[in-house]
Amino acid sequence: MASFLCYLMSIRLLFLLPLFHVIATDCFASMHPLCHDDDSSALLQFKESFVMSKNACIHPSGYPKIASWKLEGMDRDCCSWDGVECDDDTGHVIGLDVSNGCLYGSMVSNSSLFRLVQLQRLNLAYNNFSFSQIPSGFSQLSRLTYLNLSNSSFSGQIPSKFSELSKLSYLDLSYNYMLHLGNLKGLVQNLTSLQDLYLNYVQISSPVPENLIKFILFDNIGFNWLRITWRIPCWNF
Numbered sequence: 001m002a003s004f005l006c007y008l009m010s011i012r013l014l015f016l017l018p019l020f021h022v023i024a025t026d027c028f029a030s031m032h033p034l035c036h037d038d039d040s041s042a043l044l045q046f047k048e049s050f051v052m053s054k055n056a057c058i059h060p061s062g063y064p065k066i067a068s069w070k071l072e073g074m075d076r077d078c079c080s081w082d083g084v085e086c087d088d089d090t091g092h093v094i095g096l097d098v099s100n101g102c103l104y105g106s107m108v109s110n111s112s113l114f115r116l117v118q119l120q121r122l123n124l125a126y127n128n129f130s131f132s133q134i135p136s137g138f139s140q141l142s143r144l145t146y147l148n149l150s151n152s153s154f155s156g157q158i159p160s161k162f163s164e165l166s167k168l169s170y171l172d173l174s175y176n177y178m179l180h181l182g183n184l185k186g187l188v189q190n191l192t193s194l195q196d197l198y199l200n201y202v203q204i205s206s207p208v209p210e211n212l213i214k215f216i217l218f219d220n221i222g223f224n225w226l227r228i229t230w231r232i233p234c235w236n237f
């Protein structure tokens with residue numbers, strides 16, 4: 001009789017176990033929402049558009065950060081991927097730091113990165129975008145407060161659409177030796193939250209607005225090369 005009861009109990013337990021599992025995953029999910037499918041597919045497409053190899057690392061401490069991104073087993077939550085930060089409430093990707101990540105390849109104008117419209121902080125510094133232009137698609141990331149493209153082999157003009165990133169507090173474009181800025185005033189006059197702007201070793205062929213000169217440290221490196229670092233304590237035009 002006792003063994004029969006025992007048998008019944010274990011049957012019940014077998015039925016209860018999956019239920020417990022469902023409850024446990026539910027609880028976990030409500031504590032920390034899983035990454036959205038749209039976000040993880042945008043990240044994976046971004047990953048696939050680059051070559052990653054130790055040769056592409058431009059700094060000895062770099063490693064191919066995004067190599068571990070994959071949609072498998074325990075790793076399927078993109079919020080746990082290296083360099084990815086999600087909002088605790090919405091689960092959307094709000095931060096991406098793949099700096100010094102051994103990325104090599106062109107940044108295309110339709111990059112899937114520009115679908116991560118909830119991004120607030122983006123760091124792509126110290127990669128090699130092989131002298132591609134900075135796509136104006138960055139302007140779709142209208143919530144950005146921090147954008148770092150330092151030392152990442154971009155070339156061409158800084159897109160005028162950058163002036164639409166009106167929430168930017170930090171913009172670092174320094175050490176892109178082939179990058180041109182033709183209209184400094186046009187770039188910054190709409191960026192009313194800007195605190196720090198780094199343009200060291202960017203080629204600037206633009207008059208510097210009078211009211212900005214006092215915030216700028218000039219250091220002529222050569223013809224048409226200006227090294228500029230500034231801190232803007234209080235922005236007023």
Ligand SMILES: *[C@@H]1O[C@H](CO)[C@@H](O)[C@H](O)[C@H]1NC(C)=O
Binds near residue numbers: 058175
């Ligand atoms: C930028 O990267 C190059 C490697 O391409 C490195 O030699 C240089 O020191 C870096 N510049 C800065 C300011 O870190």
Ligand SMILES: *[C@@H]1O[C@H](CO)[C@@H](O)[C@H](O)[C@H]1NC(C)=O
Binds near residue numbers: 045108110111112
């Ligand atoms: C970007 O456009 C090219 C050609 O138009 C296409 O092959 C590629 O799949 C597109 N990439 C994305 C991420 O949409």
Ligand SMILES: *[C@@H]1O[C@H](CO)[C@@H](O)[C@H](O)[C@H]1NC(C)=O
Binds near residue numbers: 123171
């Ligand atoms: C941009 O990223 C580089 C590399 O991680 C870092 O050295 C630099 O301080 C960053 N710039 C800002 C403004 O945070």
Ligand SMILES: *[C@@H]1O[C@H](CO)[C@@H](O)[C@H](O)[C@H]1NC(C)=O
Binds near residue numbers: 058128129130131153
């Ligand atoms: C970046 O890639 C280009 C080729 O596209 C190469 O000429 C350049 O040396 C690379 N830069 C670094 C810092 O490795």
Ligand SMILES: *[C@@H]1O[C@H](CO)[C@@H](O)[C@H](O)[C@H]1NC(C)=O
Binds near residue numbers: 163164166
């Ligand atoms: C200034 O920023 C706003 C967003 O705050 C944007 O709608 C507008 O197009 C920007 N103006 C320019 C000249 O970029």
